Amino acid sequence: MADFWIYYENKPVAFIETFDKDETSDSLKILSDYRRRMVELENLLINGICKLPAEAMVSVSGSSTGTQIKYFYENKWYKQNKIGYEGTAEVLVSKVLSCSNLKEYVTYKKCCINGKKGCYSENFLKDNENYLSLQRLYYLYYNRELVDSVRVIEHLNDKIQYVISFVKESIGLNIKEYLGKMFTLDMLILNTDRHFNNFGFISDKAANEYKTAPVFDNGNSLLSNIGEFSFEDSLEENIEKVIGQPFSANLERQAMELGFGLKINYQKLYKILEKEPTSRALEVLKYQLKRYEKIIRDDDIV
Numbered sequence: 583m584a585d586f587w588i589y590y591e592n593k594p595v596a597f598i599e600t601f602d603k604d605e606t607s608d609s610l611k612i613l614s615d616y617r618r619r620m621v622e623l624e625n626l627l628i629n630g631i632c633k634l635p636a637e638a639m640v641s642v643s644g645s646s647t648g649t650q651i652k653y654f655y656e657n658k659w660y661k662q663n664k665i666g667y668e669g670t671a672e673v674l675v676s677k678v679l680s681c682s683n684l685k686e687y688v689t690y691k692k693c694c695i696n697g698k699k700g701c702y703s704e705n706f707l708k709d710n711e712n713y714l715s716l717q718r719l720y721y722l723y724y725n726r727e728l729v730d731s732v733r734v735i736e737h738l739n740d741k742i743q744y745v746i747s748f749v750k751e752s753i754g755l756n757i758k759e760y761l762g763k764m765f766t767l768d769m770l771i772l773n774t775d776r777h778f779n780n781f782g783f784i785s786d787k788a789a790n791e792y793k794t795a796p797v798f799d800n801g802n803s804l805l806s807n808i809g810e811f812s813f814e815d816s817l818e819e820n821i822e823k824v825i826g827q828p829f830s831a832n833l834e835r836q837a838m839e840l841g842f843g844l845k846i847n848y849q850k851l852y853k854i855l856e857k858e859p860t861s862r863a864l865e866v867l868k869y870q871l872k873r874y875e876k877i878i879r880d881d882d883i884v
Contacts, residue, residue: 634696640652658705660700665808668802687797687798719749719752720778742840763797763844766840766844767800776826845883846871847883851871
């Protein structure tokens, strides 16, 4: 009889007990059952299949595509695809950021949730921390929507400076560099959902301190909304239909206003992307990387 562990991502995750071939037929039957269970377990782990209980369901509002159902279970966030291939987009954007100068971001991995494709991520909050969106922070001070205040400001630079000044005065953070990197990312990935609830701050209740939250929720990117960006249209035609947020519908202009802060190690990233299966999300990403290579390429990024 032989015993061994199944390893997944260099971690022992399951103990398997098998039997030698020269043992009894009953033992061979047990061996067959164990092998079958091993294959099932490997498929489960590799494909990230999970069945989540109903009590883990969380209704999350604030998305430009309406209320999204997410799950929170065992300190992880899970979300099913709703409009197309958001999970694939999230995973690819994570890999882009792993090769960039934007170090605070959420890593997403593909999974299948209760029979539907999606993705999951670790909870980025510690026990003593809370997430406070920029919209929520503004509402606490002025009891009104930030988007309404920004909308009436005429010039793009003035819109951005209004928000930067508000954050500096309210919690003492200078978010100009943070915004510059994030909006350059949005330009690259064609993110249509960077509203004022989709970025913000982490508050430490014990220390009464704030810091910028990691960049998260990038699923509405890489033309993942297949209802809005048809497979029948060319990439160029679909890109023309992209409408950005939160300061300008033009993602490139929005990023330019803050100086194209994001830089990416192309050499490192392309080695990672070589292992990715073919998909429209990957096609769009490679198209955009080529489009903005002169602006954001920096192969010295570690």
